[in-house]
Amino acid sequence: MKTKFAIFMATIALGLTTSLSAQAETRVTFKSAKTSSSYYQMAVQLAEAMKKGSDGEVIVTVEESQGSVQNVMEAAKRPGNYVFTTPPVLVKLAQKEIAMFKGKGNPKFSEIRALFPIPSxxxxxxxxxxxxxxxxxxxxxxxxxxxxxxxxxxxxxxxxxxxxxxxxxxxxxxxxxxxxxxxxxxxxxxxxxxxxxxxxxxxxxxxxxxxxxxxxxxxxxxxxxxxxxxxxxxxxxxxxxxxxxxxxPVVAHATTQMDDDTAYLLTKTFWTQKENLGKDTAWWNAVTPKMLENVYGKLHPGALKYYDEIKADVPEAIR
CATH class of the missing domain: 3.40.190.10 (Periplasmic binding protein-like II)
Structure with a gap:
């Protein structure tokens, strides 16, 4: 009887540990580019850097994309921790419903928020x-x-x-x-x-x-x-x-559906891992906080919190 009780309690403990572990993980979907492109390679590098820099707290799943227009369009319907890359000009076009977004407007485009720049x-x-x-x-x-x-x-x-x-x-x-x-x-x-x-x-x-x-x-x-x-x-x-x-310029974006803590963690992990990213592939070395001036719209509040902590020069228009 004691043996059965011990097994029962061990099973509960294992389940609780697994549950707490799962809750500790922040899972992010990263919509990138075609698998043959350098930007898909960057996304894979970012996913590895996020996992390493957060001690496994952030788990990024990279999804192939047919291009930045698709990434922006999906921002209107993807829930939660959806991150995607696009030139900021496409965010502008989507929000103004012009060019390739004519007749495809969506109020949710106004919820797009920037996190950090990536190589241009x-x-x-x-x-x-x-x-x-x-x-x-x-x-x-x-x-x-x-x-x-x-x-x-x-x-x-x-x-x-x-x-x-x-x-x-x-x-x-x-x-x-x-x-x-x-x-x-x-x-x-x-x-x-x-x-x-x-x-x-x-x-x-x-x-x-x-x-x-x-x-x-x-x-x-x-x-x-x-x-x-x-x-x-x-x-x-x-x-x-x-x-x-x-x-x-190209920028990693999320939406307001991402909570501030997650946006803060992603942004902080990117910048603290950027030096290591640059050691592996030189194109990361060209990315600096000065490139925030290329952002269109607003920074995610969680990202802005990190930039204010490091006293980055953030243009007033994107705060």
């Missing part, structure tokens, strides 16, 4: 070091691989038009994944890519061929209506001066 999509106009090209005017008559369909391809085509080069630059009919080999074999003079710097394909091209990266003037940046960004000298082998280019 950064434009790279890469040319062979021996091509003699030093500025955009020098692209006239040259062959560039721009690719199709991607953000970088669309931006690259737009910039050529803005800078008076439409129809004056030969475009190689190949996919972007062929760019490094084509550059090395001198089949092209350069290529256009957008990704968080340092971009893997630019690293490879710089190491194997030698490249230059074109800088934009202040007037050109103004024409693009994108965010100015400087890629520091030495980021890529052989590129020994700063590169002034454009970027599309």
């Amino acid at each position: 999509l950064t434009m790279h106009f890469v040319v062979r070091a021996d091509s003699g090209i030093t500025d955009f005017a020098g692209l006239e008559g040259k062959t560039m691989l721009i690719g199709k369909g991607s953000f970088g391809a669309k931006e690259g085509t737009k910039y050529l038009k803005l800078f008076g080069l439409e129809g004056k630059v030969k475009q190689a009919g190949a996919e972007l994944n062929a760019a490094v080999a084509a550059l090395k074999n001198k089949q092209i003079d350069g290529f256009v890519t957008a990704g968080s710097y340092p971009a893997p394909n630019v690293i490879e091209a710089a190491a194997s061929t030698g490249v230059s990266i074109l800088s934009l003037t202040d007037d050109q940046i103004k024409q693009t209506k994108r965010t100015r960004l400087v890629i520091p000298a030495g980021t890529y082998t052989g590129v020994d001066k700063d590169t002034v280019t454009t970027s599309l």
Whole structure:
């Protein structure tokens, strides 16, 4: 009888321990990007960093996405601890019900709140070091691989038009994944890519061929209506001066359905783990609290609590 009672009490104790353990865990769904993209890789890195930095208190499940528009649309219907990445401009478009969100408005879009910035999509106009090209005017008559369909391809085509080069630059009919080999074999003079710097394909091209990266003037940046960004000298082998280019900021968001304690924990864990993230992959090193100025709308109150604790310079408009 005593043995049965002991087993019974042990079972209750085990169940209670398991229950308390489950309650201690904060489970988060992280909607990212296509599995083939660098942003999906970032999401996986963030999930690992959150688990490590919170001693297992935060468990992040990464979900594939077809893109930022889908991420924003799902914010209107996903409950609880839903985190997603998107350029802040899409939050603006959703809340104003314009462009791709026309006719798809939802009051819940007003409940989107920012947590922390992640690496920006950064434009790279890469040319062979021996091509003699030093500025955009020098692209006239040259062959560039721009690719199709991607953000970088669309931006690259737009910039050529803005800078008076439409129809004056030969475009190689190949996919972007062929760019490094084509550059090395001198089949092209350069290529256009957008990704968080340092971009893997630019690293490879710089190491194997030698490249230059074109800088934009202040007037050109103004024409693009994108965010100015400087890629520091030495980021890529052989590129020994700063590169002034454009970027599309990207931010991790939640909604007001996430409680303040969870938002605080996620934000604090991100920033305390960022140095370790940067040791593993250099693109995290470009992320700083200054990038909070790219946020559209408001910070989550839990995130704001952390930024105030570390005395970050938070723009008044996003408080």
